[in-house]
Amino acid sequence: xxxxxxxxxxxxxxxxxxxxxxxxxxxxxxxxxxxxxxxxxxxxxxxxxxxxxxxxxxxxxxxxxxxxxxxxxxxxxxxxxxxxxxxxxxxxxxxxxxxxxxxxxxxxxxxxxxxxxxxxxxxxxxxxxxxxxxxxxxxxxxxxxxxxxxxxxxxxxxxxxxxxxx
Numbered sequence: 001x002x003x004x005x006x007x008x009x010x011x012x013x014x015x016x017x018x019x020x021x022x023x024x025x026x027x028x029x030x031x032x033x034x035x036x037x038x039x040x041x042x043x044x045x046x047x048x049x050x051x052x053x054x055x056x057x058x059x060x061x062x063x064x065x066x067x068x069x070x071x072x073x074x075x076x077x078x079x080x081x082x083x084x085x086x087x088x089x090x091x092x093x094x095x096x097x098x099x100x101x102x103x104x105x106x107x108x109x110x111x112x113x114x115x116x117x118x119x120x121x122x123x124x125x126x127x128x129x130x131x132x133x134x135x136x137x138x139x140x141x142x143x144x145x146x147x148x149x150x151x152x153x154x155x156x157x158x159x160x161x162x163x164x165x166x
Contacts, residue, residue, distance in 0.1 A: 021055050023113045025104055026040070026127040027150065033132045035157035037150055038094040041090075041097035047110040048084055048102065056083060057127055063093035105138045132158050 027039025
């Protein structure tokens with residue numbers, strides 16, 4: 001486990017801010033909460049408001065983000081209009097793959113997901129991540145083979161956490 005629950009909030013630059021502007025979802029969240037899963041990309045569902053979109057565009061600029069699958073000689077930077085829509089922008093950054101998702105399963109966006117998050121400390125900054133129990137619930141409804149394969153692993157981790165709390 002490379003993340004831990006926050007003792008009292010986070011803060012700082014980059015991913016961490018006092019006001020949540022994105023929610024981390026997907027495999028990296030399972031790994032951060034102790035599940036033995038491997039993933040390539042960091043998946044986020046970001047807030048789509050004007051000021052929050054400014055923050056995201058600035059962060060993507062700092063990370064040298066560009067669309068995946070393009071030749072290095074012709075990079076395509078993120079598109080603000082595309083990021084404002086509910087679709088997905090699959091990017092690569094200087095730190096690795098980053099998927100900016102407008103919505104995930106069942107059309108859930110930032111506002112719907114935020115109440116189902118926990119704050120973890122990553123590099124001493126608070127980061128909002130989707131709770132493991134919510135991830136399991138969403139993956140149970142998924143028809144994607146990759147989601148179905150990881151479900152037993154995530155479910156086992158939820159059960160382990162429940163036992164540890166009791």
